[in-house]
Amino acid sequence: MKRLLSAPFIIFLLAGTLIPMGVIAYYGLTDRSGAFTIENILAVGTGDHAKALGLSLLLSFAATLICLLLAFPLGLILKDSKLGKKGFMVFIFILPMWMNFVLRTMAWQVLLEKNGPLGFLGIINTPVAVVLGMVYDYLPFMVLPIYNAMIKIDNSLIEAAYDLGASKSTVLMKVITPLTVPGIVSGVTMVFVPSLTTFAISNMLGGGKVNLIGNIIEQEFTTTSNWNLGSGLSLVMMIFIVISMAFIEKFDKNGEGSMI
Amino acid sequence: MKNTSFGLNKLIKVLYLIVIVLFLYLPIGTLMVLSFNSSKSMTSWQGFSLKWYKEMFTNDELMEALGNTLTIALWASIIATVIGVMACIAMSAMTDRKRSIFMGLNNIPLLNADIVTGISIMMSFLLFGISLNYGTVLFAHVTFCIPYVILSVMPKFKQLENHTYEAALDLGASPLYAFFKVVLPDIMPGIVSGFLLSFTMSVDDFVITHFTRGAGINTLSTLIYSQLKIGVRPTLFALSTVIFVIVLLVLVVSNFLKGDEEEEARKAAKSGKEYVYKGGMSTKKTLAIILAIVVAMAVAIRFTPSTPGEVGEKGVVYVYNFGDYIDPELVDAFYEETGYTVVCDYFDTNEEMYPVVKNNTADYDVICASDYMIDKLIKEDLLMELEFTKIPNIQFLSQNIRDFMEDFDPGMFYSAPHTWGTYGIIYNKELVDEADFAGDVSWGILWDKKYAGKVIMPNSIREADMVAAKLLGYSMNTTDENEMKAITDKLIEQKPLVYSYANDNARDLMIGDNASMAVITSGDVLYAQEDNENLAYVVPKEGTEVWTDCWAVPKSCKNYDGAMAWIDFMYSYDAAVANFEYLTYAIPNTQLEDYEYEDYIEGPRVLSEIEIVNPPEDVLARCETLQNLGPEGDDMYSKYWKEFKSQR
Numbered sequence: 001m002k003r004l005l006s007a008p009f010i011i012f013l014l015a016g017t018l019i020p021m022g023v024i025a026y027y028g029l030t031d032r033s034g035a036f037t038i039e040n041i042l043a044v045g046t047g048d049h050a051k052a053l054g055l056s057l058l059l060s061f062a063a064t065l066i067c068l069l070l071a072f073p074l075g076l077i078l079k080d081s082k083l084g085k086k087g088f089m090v091f092i093f094i095l096p097m098w099m100n101f102v103l104r105t106m107a108w109q110v111l112l113e114k115n116g117p118l119g120f121l122g123i124i125n126t127p128v129a130v131v132l133g134m135v136y137d138y139l140p141f142m143v144l145p146i147y148n149a150m151i152k153i154d155n156s157l158i159e160a161a162y163d164l165g166a167s168k169s170t171v172l173m174k175v176i177t178p179l180t181v182p183g184i185v186s187g188v189t190m191v192f193v194p195s196l197t198t199f200a201i202s203n204m205l206g207g208g209k210v211n212l213i214g215n216i217i218e219q220e221f222t223t224t225s226n227w228n229l230g231s232g233l234s235l236v237m238m239i240f241i242v243i244s245m246a247f248i249e250k251f252d253k254n255g256e257g258s259m260i
Numbered sequence: 261m262k263n264t265s266f267g268l269n270k271l272i273k274v275l276y277l278i279v280i281v282l283f284l285y286l287p288i289g290t291l292m293v294l295s296f297n298s299s300k301s302m303t304s305w306q307g308f309s310l311k312w313y314k315e316m317f318t319n320d321e322l323m324e325a326l327g328n329t330l331t332i333a334l335w336a337s338i339i340a341t342v343i344g345v346m347a348c349i350a351m352s353a354m355t356d357r358k359r360s361i362f363m364g365l366n367n368i369p370l371l372n373a374d375i376v377t378g379i380s381i382m383m384s385f386l387l388f389g390i391s392l393n394y395g396t397v398l399f400a401h402v403t404f405c406i407p408y409v410i411l412s413v414m415p416k417f418k419q420l421e422n423h424t425y426e427a428a429l430d431l432g433a434s435p436l437y438a439f440f441k442v443v444l445p446d447i448m449p450g451i452v453s454g455f456l457l458s459f460t461m462s463v464d465d466f467v468i469t470h471f472t473r474g475a476g477i478n479t480l481s482t483l484i485y486s487q488l489k490i491g492v493r494p495t496l497f498a499l500s501t502v503i504f505v506i507v508l509l510v511l512v513v514s515n516f517l518k519g520d521e522e523e524e525a526r527k528a529a530k531s532g533k534e535y536v537y538k539g540g541m542s543t544k545k546t547l548a549i550i551l552a553i554v555v556a557m558a559v560a561i562r563f564t565p566s567t568p569g570e571v572g573e574k575g576v577v578y579v580y581n582f583g584d585y586i587d588p589e590l591v592d593a594f595y596e597e598t599g600y601t602v603v604c605d606y607f608d609t610n611e612e613m614y615p616v617v618k619n620n621t622a623d624y625d626v627i628c629a630s631d632y633m634i635d636k637l638i639k640e641d642l643l644m645e646l647e648f649t650k651i652p653n654i655q656f657l658s659q660n661i662r663d664f665m666e667d668f669d670p671g672m673f674y675s676a677p678h679t680w681g682t683y684g685i686i687y688n689k690e691l692v693d694e695a696d697f698a699g700d701v702s703w704g705i706l707w708d709k710k711y712a713g714k715v716i717m718p719n720s721i722r723e724a725d726m727v728a729a730k731l732l733g734y735s736m737n738t739t740d741e742n743e744m745k746a747i748t749d750k751l752i753e754q755k756p757l758v759y760s761y762a763n764d765n766a767r768d769l770m771i772g773d774n775a776s777m778a779v780i781t782s783g784d785v786l787y788a789q790e791d792n793e794n795l796a797y798v799v800p801k802e803g804t805e806v807w808t809d810c811w812a813v814p815k816s817c818k819n820y821d822g823a824m825a826w827i828d829f830m831y832s833y834d835a836a837v838a839n840f841e842y843l844t845y846a847i848p849n850t851q852l853e854d855y856e857y858e859d860y861i862e863g864p865r866v867l868s869e870i871e872i873v874n875p876p877e878d879v880l881a882r883c884e885t886l887q888n889l890g891p892e893g894d895d896m897y898s899k900y901w902k903e904f905k906s907q908r
Contacts, residue, residue: 006350006362008343009406016403017368020380023387032891048906055908074280077273090453091511092281097464098507099288099500102484106492107287110294110302114759114774117290125760136283189371197373200466208719208761211905214375221379221471222611223721224898231383234376241371245364 021238027231040232049216049233056212059127060195063134067142067191068184070135075146075180079153093140101137105204108133112205125207133201134191141190149183150176185251189244197237213237288504295497301791302492302765303772312498319495321588321604325483326499328394329463330554332479336401337458343402344409345451349439351410352417363414370407377404378471385472386619392474400472401462408461409454416450459554478606486583486608493584510553574599577822580613580624581606582809585678586830587842594829600822617642623816625823631808634675635668636888643674644813650824651676653831660880661848664806667885675810676827679783679845682806682875682883683723684799686770686785687777688792700801703731706777707750712757716769716778719761721901722886723805724751727779730802737887739896748900752907770795781807783845785872790844790860797872803882808848846873 031037043049096104111117112124112132123129153176161171199214206212213233220230294302298309316322351359369377381400385392420443428438466481473482484496583606591602605624607613610633617627617637629637637643648654654676661677669675685705687697691714696705706715706727718724726736728750734743759775767784769775771792780788785797811827813820829835836849840857853868868874889897 002353003350005346009347009350009410012343012403012406013365015384016381016399017365020377020384021368023384024376024380027383048902051906052902070280073276077277081273081277093284094457094460095504095508095511096284096288097460099291099504100481100484100496101464101466102481103291103492103496103500104287106302107290107294109765110290111287113303113769113772115303115772116774119774136287139284193371193373197375199375203719207759208717208905209755209758211902214373215905216902217375219898219902222609224894225611225614226895226898227383230379234373234379237373237376241368241373244371245367248367249360249364 024231024234027228028235029232031228032226040229041235043229044213044233044236049213052211052216053213053236055127055210056196056214059131059210059212060134060192063131063138063195064142064188064192066131066135067139068188070139071142071146071187072180072184074143075150075183076176078147079150090144093143097140102200105133105137105201108136109204124205125209127206127210129205130202130210130212133205134195134198137201138191138194141194142187145183145187145190146180147183149180153179181251185247189248193241193244196240291497292501292504295494295501297494299771299791300494300787301771302768303774304791306791312494313502315493316495316498316502319588321478321483322495322499325478325480326557328477329479329481330557332394332398332401333459333462334554335398336405336462337455339398339402340405340409340458341451341455344406344454345413345447347406347410348413348417348447351414352420363410366407366410368407369404370411374465374467375471378468381468382471386615391619392472392477394474394477396472396474397469397477397479400468401465404465404468405458405462408457409451412454412457413447413450416447420446483583486606506553574601575819575822576601576603577626577819577826578602578624579604579626579628579826580616581628583608585628585809585843587835587838590829590835590838593834593838594826598825598829600819600825602826617814617816620814620816623818624814625817625819626826627812627814628678628809629675629812630886631664631668631810632886632888634810634812637812637814638669638674639888642815644815644817644820645673646676646813646827647820647824650821651828651831653828656831656836656850658848658850660877661808664808664883664885667887668808669810675812676831677808677810677848678830679839679843680806680808680848681782681846682799682879683718683726683779683781683804684797685777686767686780686788686795686797688770688773688775689794689796691773691776691794697796697798701798703727703800703802705800706779707731707754707757709757711776713759714776715754715758716766716775717751717754717758717761718766718779719763721897723763723779724761725897725901726805726886728754730800730804733802736805736884737889739889739893741896744896744900748904751904755904755907782872782875783843786844786857786860786870793861799875799879799882801882803884805886806880806883807886840867 028040029036029038031039044053108129109124112121112129113119114122114124116124123132157179158171158175161175166174197214197217198212199218202210202212202215217230217233217237220226220233293305295312296308296310297305298311299306347362351362354362378400381396381403382392385396390396425438425442428442429435433441464481465479466485469479469482470485473479478486480496480499484492487493487496577600579602581604586604591604594600594602607616610630613627613629614633614636617624618640634643657677661680662672664680665672665675665677685701685703689697693710696708705711706717717727722736725747728747729736729738729743732743732746732750734740734747738744738747760769762769762778766778766780767788770778770780771788773792780797782797785795788795811830813823817823830839831849833849833851836847836852837855839845840847840852840855853866853874855867856864857867857870857873859865859870871879
């Protein structure tokens with residue numbers, strides 16, 4: 001009886017996720033005339049695509065690392081502070097999303113432009129600006145899971161560690177960090193994957209000089225209208241999603257590091 | 261009790277928090293400031309003004325996009341919440357193994373790149389012959405909202421004490437009653453946060469909407485994106501500011517309400533009385549307030565009569581055009597003059613319009629398309645011939661444009677030009693060596709090391725290639741492999757000197773003195789000069805691209821006479837003037853030659869004297885039109901473009 005309740009979910013899963021995946025796979029594995037080919041997949045290894053993928057990996061890795069380095073201490077601070085009332089934190093980090101994504105990223109462009117208020121940094125139209133945009137747009141996806149994992153840590157565990165003579169750094173390394181792993185893992189995937197595949201951020205902040213794999217895919221679908229190649233490259237992107245899912249499955253079985 | 265906190269110095273902690281919050285809210289503050297800028301430019305401040313706030317309320321398109329954004333978000337999050345909660349109930353009864361499979365599948369849309377989700381859903385719809393419309397956007401939004409609901413509700417189920425539910429059943433409650441009275445209150449906070457998160461994600465989404473929306477369905481995100489062709493209008497900043505402030509107020513107020521409740525609980529605890537837990541009242545309150553506001557806004561927008569309120573007796577003409585590419589007031593004027601009601605739909609690029617017309621997914625009567633696309637549409641037999649006897653005003657079409665039309669519509673059977681222009685170099689007189697621009701200018705100036713880091717090039721394949729091709733003396737429509745290689749090498753050579761590759765915002769960057777020169781289309785020049793009088797325009801001696809955007813009638817047309825009337829109306833004096841003043845793009849209409857334009861630099865002048873709008877014969881003689889090269893040609897250009905782009 002209860003199982004019937006999952007029917008609409010399964011329908012959406014099928015129609016909204018699995019069938020579309022199948023369609024992408026179909027396009028990705030055929031050429032314009034409809035004949036089977038794996039060329040669209042192998043195309044990722046050719047010079048220009050590989051270069052773009054390499055740059056994407058590098059930049060999204062940097063963005064993820066920076067997000068992690070920013071979010072972890074933030075989680076520690078918020079865990080203790082009175083501000084750490086749950087609703088309020090979620091509120092601070094979700095609120096910017098009510099200002100439209102395209103506009104928010106455009107605002108960074110305005111700030112960083114040569115004659116803009118932050119123009120002296122000289123980072124506009126460089127990979128650095130793109131990383132900044134990624135960190136800005138996806139930081140909430142790192143902060144919230146880490147924060148959520150941290151506030152779930154039982155304070156008596158920490159007290160016990162101190163009572164047993166642990167130093168601050170030991171408590172941090174041996175108690176808090178291991179217990180935050182589910183949050184870290186889900187935060188890392190939630191930042192890494194969208195950074196890896198973005199095209200809007202690199203377009204707006206990279207000045208057209210930073211060519212990521214997302215830009216190539218987008219171009220295949222919009223300007224060049226080679227849907228087969230675009231689909232093939234998208235399929236390659238999905239490898240990274242599968243890897244992320246495997247990580248989550250391993251470290252965050254119970255969904256403890258969810259962002260909410 | 262020992263201090264369990266991780267004691268860094270308190271000051272450092274506070275500073276750190278402040279820095280992070282500043283980082284998060286700096287761009288938002290910037291947009292708010294820009295919404296009060298009296299200039300259209302994003303890069304230069306020209307005084308305080310409230311005009312964008314006024315314009316916001318009178319802009320029907322904007323209000324419609326806002327309405328769509330809110331109703332889609334509302335429906336998507338309601339549907340996703342119901343489905344998600346039902347799924348959670350079902351999953352809580354499953355074995356661990358089965359549940360983890362479902363949770364894994366549930367993660368896919370969350371982890372999947374937006375672009376892949378959007379494209380895959382779009383392709384599925386098209387494959388199954390479902391045309392894109394409001395419903396497809398809603399479907400896609402429900403799809404990506406469900407995971408958020410499940411992720412926030414599922415943990416609550418795990419914390420649930422199962423025996424309270426069983427106890428209720430033992431005491432004779434029906435399963436449904438027990439669910440609503442025992443389970444629901446406990447999972448309510450999860451439902452509320454899932455709902456709010458869904459709503460926020462739906463409002464914020466751009467990529468997925470971009471790919472799954474049908475013609476004429478705009479949300480705020482896609483409206484902004486479609487305005488990039490002409491330049492984002494600050495009304496959007498104003499609207500975003502208003503939305504942001506409303507949400508901020510709601511959340512702050514509800515946070516206060518929550519505070520009161522906790523206070524109450526603490527007092528009750530102190531006085532020894534038992535505090536009756538109100539089952540997540542505060543979150544319910546938040547939700548209620550937000551819902552009420554959203555519904556009120558959506559309803560207000562839906563029922564605001566848009567003019568003209570009723571369909572004219574002669575029926576509706578469906579116009580499919582680039583975003584913001586006519587003076588919006590002409591729609592009403594056309595209705596008053598002819599009795600036809602006009603419904604406008606928008607696209608951003610020719611490439612986006614093409615599949616819609618080809619697959620006939622919507623029945624448009626008139627479309628606007630660029631020269632090379634007209635050529636493609638004619639060759640694929642997708643256009644109807646125009647009956648020029650029904651377009652008497654076509655007599656005002658300028659002769660030089662008729663000549664250019666030979667390249668894409670020989671004999672002029674299928675199209676009637678709307679706007680036209682050339683590509684050239686806009687430069688800032690203060691930021692360049694005047695001697696360089698004294699005589700004939702070559703495209704080669706863009707390769708001059710003196711201007712390293714001060715040059716803006718187009719960020720589109722054909723236009724960037726055109727610049728290099730002209731410099732090398734090739735045709736801009738070359739399909740010769742060796743010439744393509746040379747063009748690509750030339751562009752790669754230039755790359756270190758380029759400030760940015762930009763289409764939409766090149767004009768804005770020039771207004772804000774961010775670069776010395778940019779490749780730009782002539783139509784943008786008058787607009788830019790309005791805000792920066794140091795700007796000037798030149799067409800290089802090697803020649804350039806001349807482009808024409810034309811009206812045409814697709815085979816799907818249902819109201820042919822209406823379509824003819826629309827095109828005829830566009831050639832009337834009043835419409836031509838209105839379009840010119842609104843767009844500052846050249847309108848190929850001989851009646852405009854004597855029109856006196858308030859030139860921002862030189863004062864009032866008649867249009868025929870403004871070379872930017874009306875290039876002299878010798879300039880036009882050096883121009884070439886862009887041609888459709890077919891799939892093989894497109895693939896070759898794309899291949900070399902990628903090679904150029906991936907060079908660092």
